[in-house]
Amino acid sequence: MSDPVELDALIAAARTARENAHAPYSKFKVGAAILGGSGRIFAGCNVENAAYPQGQCAEATAIGAMVTAGDRWIRAILVMGGEAGAEEICTPCGGCRQRIREFAALETPIHICDPAGLRRTFPLERLLPESFGPTNLVF
Ligand SMILES: O=c1ccn([C@H]2C[C@H](O)[C@@H](CO)O2)c(=O)[nH]1
Numbered sequence: 001m002s003d004p005v006e007l008d009a010l011i012a013a014a015r016t017a018r019e020n021a022h023a024p025y026s027k028f029k030v031g032a033a034i035l036g037g038s039g040r041i042f043a044g045c046n047v048e049n050a051a052y053p054q055g056q057c058a059e060a061t062a063i064g065a066m067v068t069a070g071d072r073w074i075r076a077i078l079v080m081g082g083e084a085g086a087e088e089i090c091t092p093c094g095g096c097r098q099r100i101r102e103f104a105a106l107e108t109p110i111h112i113c114d115p116a117g118l119r120r121t122f123p124l125e126r127l128l129p130e131s132f133g134p135t136n137l138v139f
């Protein structure tokens with residue numbers, strides 16, 4: 001789990017990112033916020049494209065911002081997608097689960113929000129069991 005102050009900061013960062021999402025095709029806005037190893041927060045939104053397959057998820061944008069700034073560790077990640085009170089929660093897609101895996105522990109919390117607030121928290125391992133990661137490539 002993340003402490004409540006960190007959680008509030010992640011929610012605020014993801015909310016702002018979500019508002020900036022470029023999602024004219026799906027109309028599904030997503031913001032993500034990462035608490036990095038340095039204690040800094042990195043945010044990202046989904047960035048869609050008229051050539052649909054070129055769209056990028058919010059989590060990928062946030063991970064890119066983190067790596068660009070020099071952080072290499074995800075202490076917690078929060079995803080805020082869709083609309084308040086939606087029946088289904090917005091968990092990271094399969095590709096983003098693997099992207100998170102590159103920089104996180106199996107216990108790292110993935111907080112799932114909608115614009116009204118926190119809905120669920122999962123450890124990464126719950127969303128990506130029996131996963132392949134960096135240690136598989138250590139010979
Ligand atoms: O966890 C998720 C799920 C979906 N999307 C984006 C991709 C696409 O732009 C839109 C609809 O799938 O939402 C994300 O950014 N993150």
Ligand SMILES: [Zn+2]
Nearest residue numbers: 057093095096
């Ligand atoms: Zn994704």
